[in-house]
Every structure is written in structure tokens, then in C-alpha cells.
Amino acid sequence: MSQRLINWFKFASPASFYPLAGTLWPWFAGLASVLCAVGLWISFFVAPTDFQQGEGYRIIFIHVPASWMSMFIYCVMAFWAAIGITFNTRLSGMMSSALAPTGALFAFLSLWTGALWGKPMWGAWWVWDARLTSELILFFLYIGYIALTSAIDDPRRADKAGAIVALVGVINVPIIYFSVKWWNTLHQGASVSMTKAPTMATTMLWGMLIMALAFWMYSIAIALYRVRAIILERERHATWVAELPEMQR
Amino acid sequence: MNAFLAIVRRDLLLAARRKSEVFTALFFFMIVVSLFPLGIGPESATLRRIAPGVLWVAALLAAMLSLNRLFAADHQDGTLEQMSLSPTPLALLVSGKVLAHWLTAGLPLVLLAPVLGLQFDLSPRSLGVLMISLLLGTPVLSLVGAIGAALTLGVRGGGVLLSLLVLPLYIPALIFGAGAVEADLAGLGAGGHLSLLGALLALGVFFAPWAATAALRIALE
Numbered sequence: 001m002s003q004r005l006i007n008w009f010k011f012a013s014p015a016s017f018y019p020l021a022g023t024l025w026p027w028f029a030g031l032a033s034v035l036c037a038v039g040l041w042i043s044f045f046v047a048p049t050d051f052q053q054g055e056g057y058r059i060i061f062i063h064v065p066a067s068w069m070s071m072f073i074y075c076v077m078a079f080w081a082a083i084g085i086t087f088n089t090r091l092s093g094m095m096s097s098a099l100a101p102t103g104a105l106f107a108f109l110s111l112w113t114g115a116l117w118g119k120p121m122w123g124a125w126w127v128w129d130a131r132l133t134s135e136l137i138l139f140f141l142y143i144g145y146i147a148l149t150s151a152i153d154d155p156r157r158a159d160k161a162g163a164i165v166a167l168v169g170v171i172n173v174p175i176i177y178f179s180v181k182w183w184n185t186l187h188q189g190a191s192v193s194m195t196k197a198p199t200m201a202t203t204m205l206w207g208m209l210i211m212a213l214a215f216w217m218y219s220i221a222i223a224l225y226r227v228r229a230i231i232l233e234r235e236r237h238a239t240w241v242a243e244l245p246e247m248q249r
Numbered sequence: 250m251n252a253f254l255a256i257v258r259r260d261l262l263l264a265a266r267r268k269s270e271v272f273t274a275l276f277f278f279m280i281v282v283s284l285f286p287l288g289i290g291p292e293s294a295t296l297r298r299i300a301p302g303v304l305w306v307a308a309l310l311a312a313m314l315s316l317n318r319l320f321a322a323d324h325q326d327g328t329l330e331q332m333s334l335s336p337t338p339l340a341l342l343v344s345g346k347v348l349a350h351w352l353t354a355g356l357p358l359v360l361l362a363p364v365l366g367l368q369f370d371l372s373p374r375s376l377g378v379l380m381i382s383l384l385l386g387t388p389v390l391s392l393v394g395a396i397g398a399a400l401t402l403g404v405r406g407g408g409v410l411l412s413l414l415v416l417p418l419y420i421p422a423l424i425f426g427a428g429a430v431e432a433d434l435a436g437l438g439a440g441g442h443l444s445l446l447g448a449l450l451a452l453g454v455f456f457a458p459w460a461a462t463a464a465l466r467i468a469l470e
Binding site: 148172 | 401428
């Protein structure tokens with residue numbers, strides 16, 4: 001083995017990942033707050049007022065990044081699940097269960113802001129649009145994952161069962177998305193067109209991308225923070241945990 | 250193949266010895282379907298409009314009710330462990346159990362549905378489409394349900410958890426199944442929906458026993 005290559009498998013052990021996560025998460029949290037401040041500044045003060053939707057459209061800067069993140073986090077969860085099943089690493093399951101609450105939070109946020117946006121724009125809190133419906137189902141999938149993993153007492157079994165749920169879910173998400181989409185078009189005809197103005201102002205796009213990055217950094221930071229807590233909880237009988245400086249007090 | 254048939258025969262025999270479980274799910278289906286007209290009103294135009302959705306949702310719930318017993322008894326008395334040790338691949342045995350589950354929980358719904366459809370003033374042709382859609386769709390319910398049943402095996406509060414896990418995954422089958430009947434009622438062809446249901450079934454037959462087996466191995470560890 002070459003000396004210069006980083007041995008990634010080294011960090012598959014909770015004992016070596018715990019300090020790494022500890023040094024990394026404040027950086028990601030700092031990046032998240034800076035990006036969030038910049039993004040919010042752009043979205044509130046720089047981005048022009050939309051000539052059709054007025055000021056109300058500004059919720060897009062929270063809504064769209066939250067939806068993106070909710071879908072992306074599910075894919076990351078499934079990725080860790082696949083790694084956990086193939087390599088049988090303990091850390092992967094911990095990562096999956098650390099990501100799930102954040103994903104569920106973003107799915108909920110996206111539904112909530114969507115409702116708040118829909119009321120003034122379409123005059124309805126909720127429409128059975130394909131995207132809204134699949135976001136709702138994604139939220140249900142997150143809840144199912146969390147419910148299953150928390151119902152199983154043995155953490156190793158919970159991780160593996162959760163991994164299967166995540167993988168089955170990730171295969172089903174596109175099927176569900178397209179079935180809902182076709183259901184919607186066949187069912188009632190597009191009552192509300194969700195397509196945005198074709199030419200989005202560049203500042204709006206920048207604001208959205210920066211907010212998405214901010215949410216991304218936040219997710220990494222909070223997942224690392226949470227995985228540290230999970231590691232401590234599960235490895236509490238291990239010697240290396242007892243030798244940690246924060247345990248000496 | 251012999252082992253597969255033996256499992257199917259055994260599970261059918263067990264179901265025949267405990268008929269009440271099969272009939273409970275069946276009567277549940279009937280009662281749920283009959284409740285809707287009482288709640289909504291007897292206008293036949295409305296009933297015809299909601300019939301596909303009501304029948305399909307009731308079938309979903311009835312199929313789910315019987316999922317609990319798919320692996321539970323075998324898990325309790327250790328049969329499942331013996332199955333996993335047998336030289337026959339576990340996935341094949343699981344497929345046999347799923348087939349037996351469908352024969353006892355899915356097929357009766359298919360046969361009963363047209364009678365209940367009459368209550369909703371469906372035309373004979375729509376009843377035929379309803380039967381075909383259930384015939385293609387209920388095996389999907391059994392297959393996907395087997396994954397959920399295997400995952401929640403021996404877990405606290407398994408029953409409610411099972412519905413939480415499985416119902417979101419049933420949505421495509423519900424959409425295309427009820428959609429087929431609705432398309433037929435609207436005078437459009439039901440062929441597209443039925444083909445998609447068939448595609449779901451093909452996918453399910455291929456992947457679900459495999460995923461359910463992986464879940465069972467976790468439960469047996």
C-alpha cells in the first residue's frame with residue numbers, strides 16, 4: 001500500500017471517526033452560518049421583487065433548497081445503507097440514522113413552506129400536485145425509517161433493517177414520483193402549473209444556490225454532531241470512550 | 250421446485266385449518282367497502298365515481314391486515330430458522346409463502362370485488378376491469394408486504410409499524426389499479442394502467458423475495 005493514500009477504512013471505525021467528526025463539524029457549522037447569512041441577505045435585499053408574485057415569492061429561497069435537500073439526504077442515506085450492507089461497517093448505519101431526522105425535517109419544512117407559499121399564490125394550502133404529493137410520500141418514508149429503527153432494541157439489527165427500508169425506498173421513490181405524476185395528469189388535468197417564470201433573474205438563482213449550499217453544510221454539520229452522540233451512546237462500554245477527555249470530568 | 254410447491258401446499262393447509270383468519274380479512278374488506286355508501290350517500294353517480302378508489306383502498310387495508318401472520322407463526326416455533334438452514338434457497342421458500350399468502354388473502358378479494366362493485370352500480374365491463382386490475386395488483390401487495398412483514402418480525406408494535414412502512418410503498422399499485430377502472434369508466438382504455446400494473450408485478454416478483462429474504466436473515470440473526 002502506498003503511504004500517501006489516505007486509508008479511508010481507518011475512519012470506518014467509530015473510535016477514529018469520533019475525533020474526526022469532532023474537528024470537522026464546527027467548520028461545517030461555521031460555513032453554514034456564513035452562507036446562510038449571505039443567502040438570506042441576497043434573498044431579502046438583493047433579489048428583485050417578482051412582478052407577478054410580489055414579495056411573497058421570497059419563500060422560494062427556503063422552499064426549493066429544503067426540497068432539494070430532503071431528496072438528496074434520502075439518497076445519501078441509501079448510499080450509507082448500501083455501504084453498510086456490503087462492507088458490514090458499523091459506522092454506516094450510524095450515519096444513516098444520524099441523517100434521517102434532518103431529512104425528515106427538510107421534507108416537513110418543504111411541505112410547510114409550500115403550503116404557506118401556495119395559499120397566497122394559488123389560493124389553496126394544498127393541491128394534489130405531483131411534486132407536493134411525492135414530497136409528502138417522501139416524508140412518510142422518512143417517518144417509516146425512523147419508526148422502524150427506533151422500534152428495534154438491538155442497534156445492529158435496527159441499522160440493518162433500516163438499511164433495507166432505505167434501499168427499498170430509494171428504488172420506490174422514482175416509481176412513486178412517476179406514478180403520482182401520471183395519476184395527476186390523467187386524473188384532473190394540471191390545475192396549477194408549478195413551472196416558474198422561464199427566465200429567472202440571476203440574483204434569484206444565486207440566492208437559491210447559496211441557500212442550498214448553506215442547508216447542505218448545515219446537514220453535514222448536524223449529521224456529524226448527531227453521529228458523535230450516537231457513537232458515544234452505542235460505544236459507552238468501550239475503553240476508548242472512557243479515556244476521552246470529555247469523559248474525565 | 251419441489252420445496253416451493255411443498256411450502257405452498259403447507260401454508261394453504263395451515264390456512265385451511267385456521268379458516269377464521271382468512272375470513273376475518275375478507276369480512277373486513279366487505280364491511281369497509283359497505284361503510285362508504287353509508288357515509289357518503291346513496292346517489293349512484295357519486296358511488297360510481299368513488300367505487301374504484303374505495304374498493305382499492307379497502308383491498309389494500311385487507312391485504313395488509315393478514316400480512317402479520319405471513320412469517321410470525323413460523324418465526325415463533327423456529328420453522329423459519331430451519332428454512333433458512335435448508336439447502337433450498339430461502340428466497341424460493343419465501344416466494345412460496347408469498348404465493349400462498351396471495352392465494353388466501355389476495356385471490357378471495359379478487360373474486361369478491363365484483364359482487365361489492367355491484368353495490369356501487371358499476372357496469373359489467375368495469376367490473377371486469379376491476380377484477381383484472383386486482384388480479385394484477387394484489388400479488389404486488391403480497392410481495393411488497395412480505396418485505397415489511399419480514400422487517401417488523403418480532404418488533405414491538407409490529408402491526409402499526411408494518412402499516413407505516415408498507416402503505417407508502419403501496420401507492421403506485423393503488424394509483425394504477427384504481428386508475429384502470431376510472432379510465433374505463435371515463436371511456437378511455439384501461440390498457441395503459443394495466444400494463445403498468447403488470448410491470449410493477451414483474452419488478453415485484455423479481456426483487457421483493459430477495460429483499461424479504463435479506464430482511465428475514467437480519468431478523469434471524
